[in-house]
Amino acid sequence: MLLDKGADFNKCDKDGWSPVMSACRNGHIEIVRILLDTGTDYDQCNSDGWSPVMLSCIEGHTEILRVLLDIGADYNKCNNKGQSSVIIASASGYSDIVHAIHEHSRKEKARKKRGNLKGNFNRKRRLDSSESDEDVPLARLKEKIKSK
Incomplete structure (x- = not known):
């Protein structure tokens, strides 16, 4: 019903807590999914x-963490005390959370290496800084033909 009324789901309370933060901390996976949608x-x-990822880590909500990681949430952020999600999960004794972050990080690095992420972070050096992204494959092909 609130969705239909145009409610602001990013609006925070006096402590800076948004609805998705509360849902992540309290383990409400379906609410998290609705809010993300x-x-x-x-x-x-x-x-x-504290981010939603950190809040899911401190309570051991692995499924919520995976949902957040799958949509691209930043798991490397640190809170005001310098604690990352891995530190928070480790201190709380949640090895499954640490493992989930490690696996996600490993898979993300492999995708980057293959160049399959949005933005193609592992893009090869451009032949000329004035070339657009579309020109790079054509320029490489021309260079390959010249070298034969």
Whole structure:
């Protein structure tokens, strides 16, 4: 019903907590999914620097963490005390969370190496800085033909 009324799902309370943060901390996976479907900011931090990923880590909500990681949430952020998600999960004794982050990181690095991520982070050096992205494959092909 609130979805139909145009409610602001990024609006925070006085402590900087958004609805998705509360849902992540309390383990409400279906609410997290609904909020993510509305386009809520999944990387927004509260006034203490805690993100939804961190809040799912401190409570051991592995399924919520995986949903956040799958949509591209930043698991490398640190809160105001300098704690990352891995540190938070480790201190809380959640080895499954640490393993999930490690696996996601490993897969992300492999995709980057293959050049399959949005933005193609592992793009080869451009032949000329004035070339557009579309020109690069054609220029490489021409260079390959010349070298034969």
